[in-house]
Amino acid sequence: MDIKYKPRDIIVESSEKKLLIQWGDGHTSVYPFGGLRKNCPCVFCQGGHHAMGKPMDPAKFLVDTSDRLKITNLTMSGNYAIQIQWSDGHNTGIYRFEYLRDGCPVEAGMVSPEN
Numbered sequence: 362m363d364i365k366y367k368p369r370d371i372i373v374e375s376s377e378k379k380l381l382i383q384w385g386d387g388h389t390s391v392y393p394f395g396g397l398r399k400n401c402p403c404v405f406c407q408g409g410h411h412a413m414g415k416p417m418d419p420a421k422f423l424v425d426t427s428d429r430l431k432i433t434n435l436t437m438s439g440n441y442a443i444q445i446q447w448s449d450g451h452n453t454g455i456y457r458f459e460y461l462r463d464g465c466p467v468e469a470g471m472v473s474p475e476n
Protein backbone atom coordinates (compact mmCIF):
# COMPACT_ATOMS: atom_id res chain seq x y z
CA MET A 362 0.00 0.00 0.00
CA ASP A 363 1.15 3.56 -0.76
CA ILE A 364 2.75 5.20 2.30
CA LYS A 365 0.25 8.05 2.06
CA TYR A 366 -2.34 5.55 3.34
CA LYS A 367 -0.17 4.28 6.18
CA PRO A 368 -0.73 6.09 9.46
CA ARG A 369 2.39 7.00 11.39
CA ASP A 370 0.45 8.34 14.33
CA ILE A 371 -3.21 8.42 15.35
CA ILE A 372 -4.19 10.88 18.07
CA VAL A 373 -7.60 11.38 19.64
CA GLU A 374 -7.78 14.99 20.85
CA SER A 375 -10.77 14.64 23.15
CA SER A 376 -10.68 18.21 24.42
CA GLU A 377 -10.51 19.59 20.88
CA LYS A 378 -12.99 16.99 19.59
CA LYS A 379 -10.69 16.09 16.74
CA LEU A 380 -9.01 12.98 15.46
CA LEU A 381 -5.55 13.62 14.03
CA ILE A 382 -3.80 11.19 11.73
CA GLN A 383 -0.25 11.72 10.60
CA TRP A 384 0.40 9.74 7.45
CA GLY A 385 3.52 8.07 6.12
CA ASP A 386 4.11 10.86 3.61
CA GLY A 387 4.15 13.46 6.41
CA HIS A 388 0.68 14.90 5.84
CA THR A 389 -1.50 15.41 8.93
CA SER A 390 -5.25 15.01 8.55
CA VAL A 391 -7.63 16.64 11.02
CA TYR A 392 -11.08 15.14 11.49
CA PRO A 393 -13.49 16.98 13.80
CA PHE A 394 -15.63 14.38 15.57
CA GLY A 395 -18.97 15.63 14.25
CA GLY A 396 -18.02 15.28 10.59
CA LEU A 397 -16.27 12.01 11.23
CA ARG A 398 -19.43 10.60 12.72
CA LYS A 399 -21.55 11.99 9.86
CA ASN A 400 -19.21 10.13 7.51
CA CYS A 401 -19.56 6.87 9.45
CA PRO A 402 -19.18 4.17 6.78
CA CYS A 403 -21.34 1.54 8.49
CA VAL A 404 -24.38 0.13 6.72
CA PHE A 405 -26.80 1.72 9.19
CA CYS A 406 -25.38 5.25 8.80
CA GLN A 407 -25.03 4.91 5.03
CA GLY A 408 -28.67 3.93 4.71
CA GLY A 409 -28.45 0.36 3.50
CA HIS A 410 -26.26 -2.02 1.58
CA HIS A 411 -26.98 -0.38 -1.77
CA ALA A 412 -25.48 2.87 -0.46
CA MET A 413 -22.18 1.37 0.69
CA GLY A 414 -18.78 2.21 -0.74
CA LYS A 415 -19.22 5.94 -1.21
CA PRO A 416 -16.20 8.15 -0.60
CA MET A 417 -15.99 10.32 2.49
CA ASP A 418 -17.71 13.69 2.00
CA PRO A 419 -15.34 16.41 3.28
CA ALA A 420 -18.16 18.99 3.16
CA LYS A 421 -19.75 17.26 6.15
CA PHE A 422 -16.89 18.64 8.22
CA LEU A 423 -18.07 22.20 7.59
CA VAL A 424 -21.11 21.72 9.80
CA ASP A 425 -20.44 22.96 13.29
CA THR A 426 -21.18 20.22 15.75
CA SER A 427 -21.07 21.53 19.23
CA ASP A 428 -22.63 18.38 20.61
CA ARG A 429 -20.99 16.26 23.25
CA LEU A 430 -20.16 13.29 21.09
CA LYS A 431 -16.76 11.84 21.91
CA ILE A 432 -14.60 8.95 20.89
CA THR A 433 -14.41 6.53 23.80
CA ASN A 434 -12.30 3.89 22.10
CA LEU A 435 -10.39 3.46 18.88
CA THR A 436 -8.94 0.17 17.76
CA MET A 437 -7.08 -1.07 14.72
CA SER A 438 -9.06 -3.27 12.39
CA GLY A 439 -6.42 -5.40 10.76
CA ASN A 440 -3.78 -3.09 9.29
CA TYR A 441 -6.14 -1.31 6.92
CA ALA A 442 -8.70 0.48 9.08
CA ILE A 443 -9.70 1.82 12.48
CA GLN A 444 -12.88 1.04 14.34
CA ILE A 445 -14.33 3.88 16.40
CA GLN A 446 -16.46 3.55 19.51
CA TRP A 447 -18.53 6.68 20.12
CA SER A 448 -19.79 7.92 23.46
CA ASP A 449 -23.39 7.21 22.43
CA GLY A 450 -22.55 3.53 22.01
CA HIS A 451 -22.28 3.43 18.21
CA ASN A 452 -19.31 1.29 17.19
CA THR A 453 -20.02 -0.37 13.86
CA GLY A 454 -18.10 2.12 11.73
CA ILE A 455 -14.88 0.72 10.29
CA TYR A 456 -12.96 3.56 8.67
CA ARG A 457 -10.51 2.31 6.06
CA PHE A 458 -7.32 4.32 5.75
CA GLU A 459 -7.94 4.98 2.04
CA TYR A 460 -11.40 6.27 2.95
CA LEU A 461 -9.95 8.61 5.59
CA ARG A 462 -7.05 9.90 3.53
CA ASP A 463 -8.96 10.31 0.28
CA GLY A 464 -11.60 12.30 2.16
CA CYS A 465 -9.11 14.35 4.18
CA PRO A 466 -10.93 17.59 5.06
CA VAL A 467 -7.63 19.49 5.29
CA GLU A 468 -6.71 18.64 1.71
CA ALA A 469 -10.27 19.52 0.68
CA GLY A 470 -9.92 22.94 2.33
CA MET A 471 -12.75 22.32 4.82
CA VAL A 472 -10.67 22.19 7.99
CA SER A 473 -7.56 24.14 8.97
CA PRO A 474 -4.33 22.19 9.26
CA GLU A 475 -2.72 21.62 12.63
CA ASN A 476 0.51 23.38 13.22
Ligand SMILES: [Zn+2]
Nearest residue numbers: 401403406454
Ligand atom coordinates in the same frame (compact mmCIF):
# COMPACT_ATOMS: atom_id res chain seq x y z
ZN1 LIG B 1 -22.41 4.12 11.64
